[in-house]
Structure formats: structure tokens, C-alpha cells
Amino acid sequence: MSVELAGGILLPFLGTALGSACVFVMRKDFRRSVQRALTGFAAGVMIAASIWSLLVPAMEKSASMGRLAFVPAAVGFWVGTLFLLLLDRIIPHLHLNSSQAEGPRSKLARTTMMVLAVTLHNIPEGMAVGVVFAGWLAGNMDISMGGALALALGIAIQNFPEGAIISMPLHTGGMRKGKAFWAGVLSGAVEPVGAVLTILATRLVLPLLPYLLSFAAGAMVYVVVEELIPEMSEGEHSNVGTVFFAVGFTLMMALDVALG
Numbered sequence: 001m002s003v004e005l006a007g008g009i010l011l012p013f014l015g016t017a018l019g020s021a022c023v024f025v026m027r028k029d030f031r032r033s034v035q036r037a038l039t040g041f042a043a044g045v046m047i048a049a050s051i052w053s054l055l056v057p058a059m060e061k062s063a064s065m066g067r068l069a070f071v072p073a074a075v076g077f078w079v080g081t082l083f084l085l086l087l088d089r090i091i092p093h094l095h096l097n098s099s100q101a102e103g104p105r106s107k108l109a110r111t112t113m114m115v116l117a118v119t120l121h122n123i124p125e126g127m128a129v130g131v132v133f134a135g136w137l138a139g140n141m142d143i144s145m146g147g148a149l150a151l152a153l154g155i156a157i158q159n160f161p162e163g164a165i166i167s168m169p170l171h172t173g174g175m176r177k178g179k180a181f182w183a184g185v186l187s188g189a190v191e192p193v194g195a196v197l198t199i200l201a202t203r204l205v206l207p208l209l210p211y212l213l214s215f216a217a218g219a220m221v222y223v224v225v226e227e228l229i230p231e232m233s234e235g236e237h238s239n240v241g242t243v244f245f246a247v248g249f250t251l252m253m254a255l256d257v258a259l260g
Contacts, residue, residue, distance in 0.1 A: 019163025
């Protein structure tokens with residue numbers, strides 16, 4: 001495995017780990033306005049990545065289909081959406097600022113279900129990084145190393161506040177700093193694992209690359225619509241989440257164009 005590939009796969013995980021380490025240097029949890037801003041930023045990054053790094057390359061890869069070039073992207077997008085919907089139903093989890101758990105009834109601890117919620121969020125991100133790097137490894141002219149690194153870097157940037165958002169509430173809720181840190185790190189560990197598994201799977205079924213790219217996009221958009229947008233909009237009305245959504249979207253778009 002090359003240094004570039006290993007670094008790209010580990011970048012998002014590193015972002016989560018560094019964010020989780022905020023528990024050692026910050027005394028208080030984020031204010032609600034800051035949580036809105038960070039959640040909106042993450043949503044913007046994920047939507048931009050879904051479009052520029054996944055759906056557009058999927059359609060470019062299917063250009064030989066002419067006017068039907070959208071079909072693999074549409075099919076993959078729907079399969080990715082339904083896959084996350086299934087995970088959402090079968091895995092017990094608890095979103096930030098929510099008092100009611102989702103999924104099947106479980107006797108799991110509240111903190112465990114919070115970590116599971118963030119882990120569900122991170123699954124499509126790991127798959128997205130994996131499938132883009134798989135496309136680059138396969139010599140796909142529509143996916144460059146710069147573009148793959150741009151996606152990994154964008155997700156790493158938005159994972160930094162996510163790591164803090166999971167570790168800080170756990171600590172303020174009574175968990176020791178070290179344990180809260182490792183809980184945040186654990187939530188991001190699924191990303192490099194998912195990336196490697198996706199690379200291995202994609203290299204075996206390269207003709208399905210457009211479907212896999214859009215599959216990851218569908219899964220990421222599901223997370224944004226089902227989780228992030230409601231979180232940044234709940235409670236008293238505020239535009240800060242919307243503004244930072246635009247900031248995240250612009251940053252990810254710029255990274256993809258500049259590095260791709």
C-alpha cells in the first residue's frame with residue numbers, strides 16, 4: 001500500500017481522533033449555537049462531496065450510455081439510501097440532543113447508543129473514501145489522486161468538530177476524559193475499515209464502480225437529511241447552521257476543484 005493511499009484512508013479517522021482530543025483541553029461543552037454551526041458545516045461538506053466527488057464522477061464514468069448516463073448514478077443513489085435506512089432501523093442508536101433512541105429496543109447504555117449513532121454516520125464516509133481511491137487505483141481517468149485526497153481531506157476537516165461533539169457531551173455527562181476520548185475515537189474507527197473493505201470489493205467488481213460511487217453518495221445524503229439537518233435546525237430559530245452549511249459546501253467544492 002502506497003504512502004499516499006494509506007494517508008488518504010487514515011485522514012478522516014485522524015480528524016475524528018484530533019477532535020475527540022478536545023475533551024482534554026476544553027472545560028465546557030459547546031454552546032448550542034456552536035453545535036449548530038459545526039453540524040451545518042459537516043452537512044455542507046457531505047453534500048458537496050456527494051455531488052462533486054461521487055455523483056459527477058459516476059455519471060462521467062457512464063458517459064458511454066449517452067442520455068442514460070444518469071441511470072447507474074440514480075440506481076446506486078437509491079440503493080445507498082435504502083441501505084442506510086435499513087441500518088437505521090436495525091441498529092439501536094441515540095442522536096445528540098435527543099431523549100428517545102431509534103432502532104430496536106435495547107438495554108444498551110445511553111453513551112453506547114450515542115457512539116453507535118456517530119458510527120452509523122461515519123460508515124458512508126469511509127465507503128466514499130474507499131470507492132474514490134479504488135477508482136484512482138483502477139486507473140479511472142475521471143478520478144485523480146488529488147481528487148481522492150480532496151475528498152479524504154474534506155471529510156477529515158468535518159470529522160474534527162464531530163469528534164469533539166461526541167466526546168465533550170460524554171465527559172460533561174459524567175464520563176472520565178480518557179474514556180470519552182476513546183469513545184470518540186472508536187466512533188471514527190469504522191471509516192478506515194470501511195474504506196479498505198470498499199477498495200477490496202471495488203477492485204473485484206470494477207464495472208460496478210459508477211454504482212458504488214453513487215451508493216456512497218446516497219448513504220451520505222441520507223445521513224445529512226435524516227440526522228444533521230434536523231440537529232442544526234431544532235429548537236429556537238437560528239440561521240447559523242444554514243450559513244455554515246454554505247461554508248462547508250463551498251470549502252469541499254473548492255478542495256475538489258483545486259486538488260482534482
